[in-house]
Amino acid sequence: xxxxxxxxxxxxxxxxxxxxxxxxxxxxxxxxxxxxxxxxxxxxxxxxxxxxxxxxxxxxxxxxxxxxxxxxxxxxxxxxxxxxxxxxxxxxxxxxxxxxxxxxxxxxxxxxxxxxxxxxxxxxxxxxxxxxxxxxxxxxxxxxxxxxxxxxxxxxxxxxxxxxxxxxxxxxxxxxxxxxxxxxxxxxxxxxxxxxxxxxxxxxxxxxxxxxxxxxxxxxxxxxxxxxxxxxxxxxxxxxxxxxxxxxxxxxxxxxxxxxxxxxxxxxxxxxxxxxxxxxxxxxxxxxxxxxxxxxxxxxxxxxxxxxxxxxxxxxxxxxxxxxxxxxxxxxxxxxxx
Numbered sequence: 001x002x003x004x005x006x007x008x009x010x011x012x013x014x015x016x017x018x019x020x021x022x023x024x025x026x027x028x029x030x031x032x033x034x035x036x037x038x039x040x041x042x043x044x045x046x047x048x049x050x051x052x053x054x055x056x057x058x059x060x061x062x063x064x065x066x067x068x069x070x071x072x073x074x075x076x077x078x079x080x081x082x083x084x085x086x087x088x089x090x091x092x093x094x095x096x097x098x099x100x101x102x103x104x105x106x107x108x109x110x111x112x113x114x115x116x117x118x119x120x121x122x123x124x125x126x127x128x129x130x131x132x133x134x135x136x137x138x139x140x141x142x143x144x145x146x147x148x149x150x151x152x153x154x155x156x157x158x159x160x161x162x163x164x165x166x167x168x169x170x171x172x173x174x175x176x177x178x179x180x181x182x183x184x185x186x187x188x189x190x191x192x193x194x195x196x197x198x199x200x201x202x203x204x205x206x207x208x209x210x211x212x213x214x215x216x217x218x219x220x221x222x223x224x225x226x227x228x229x230x231x232x233x234x235x236x237x238x239x240x241x242x243x244x245x246x247x248x249x250x251x252x253x254x255x256x257x258x259x260x261x262x263x264x265x266x267x268x269x270x271x272x273x274x275x276x277x278x279x280x281x282x283x284x285x286x287x288x289x290x291x292x293x294x295x296x297x298x299x300x301x302x303x304x305x306x307x308x309x310x311x312x313x314x315x316x317x318x319x320x321x322x323x324x325x326x327x328x329x330x331x332x333x334x335x336x337x338x
Contacts, residue, residue, distance in 0.1 A: 011130060132165065197243065234308050
């Protein structure tokens with residue numbers, strides 16, 4: 001029997017697949033189905049600080065400026081005027097989810113002001129969350145704002161939240177930081193227990209007939225997994241902070257690659273919308289088949305085997321391989337032409 005158990009945020013989990021933040025988890029019946037299908041933990045849909053502010057119509061200047069820093073903030077998806085998860089509804093749903101299943105329930109907080117994050121983080125902890133995911137996206141729109149300032153803003157926020165709660169905190173990062181390893185190390189110093197690679201930025205589209213800019217939502221594809229594998233493989237072994245991969249995880253192969261790169265867990269969202277919640281069970285069955293075929297006793301035994309520190313040739317992670325890859329592609333194209 002294959003041992004699928006993994007570790008993430010100090011939690012011992014029965015498997016490597018977590019359900020990422022998705023509207024699917026707004027139904028308690030779906031939460032139960034996720035556990036039955038083999039999900040090891042569930043990240044509830046995000047509580048948006050902006051929605052709470054909009055309800056009371058007290059959106060101050062600080063919150064408005066925060067939209068320059070967090071991609072899912074006001075003006076992006078979802079349409080916060082229609083968003084259903086108010087504060088009390090969210091906390092009650094968290095309590096009901098905790099009572100409905102035995103697997104860990106993680107709360108997700110998407111905010112823009114430091115005060116809001118701290119207050120809601122404490123309330124989520126009191127409602128029974130096993131851990132907290134800070135859903136962030138640093139977006140530079142002001143040419144006078146430096147990359148260092150964006151990082152400091154994020155680090156200060158994380159320090160404030162981690163000092164306010166006792167449950168473990170993970171930070172969901174964007175892929176646009178200049179030095180992901182340095183930021184990860186500093187987040188560890190700010191007492192974050194995990195980082196999630198990476199947040200997906202919902203890019204707006206242009207309607208050239210109506211001359212409008214409109215938000216768009218597309219499900220992820222497996223091709224999006226590659227940069228996540230790349231950075232997980234580089235980060236693995238360089239620090240103690242736990243790694244999770246989300247975005248592009250659709251199949252057993254995707255999960256296996258993620259663990260081999262160095263992640264402790266993977267998160268699924270789009271795949272469940274496309275294939276249904278029971279897709280988790282099929283993925284786990286395919287993983288079991290692969291591990292048995294290759295004579296592994298446990299999934300954890302594969303962790304980090306393809307990380308940068310584990311492979312004899314590190315060039316695939318370095319600039320030198322860029323030239324080699326382009327050259328080999330050019331040669332193949334030339335030969336094919338003949």
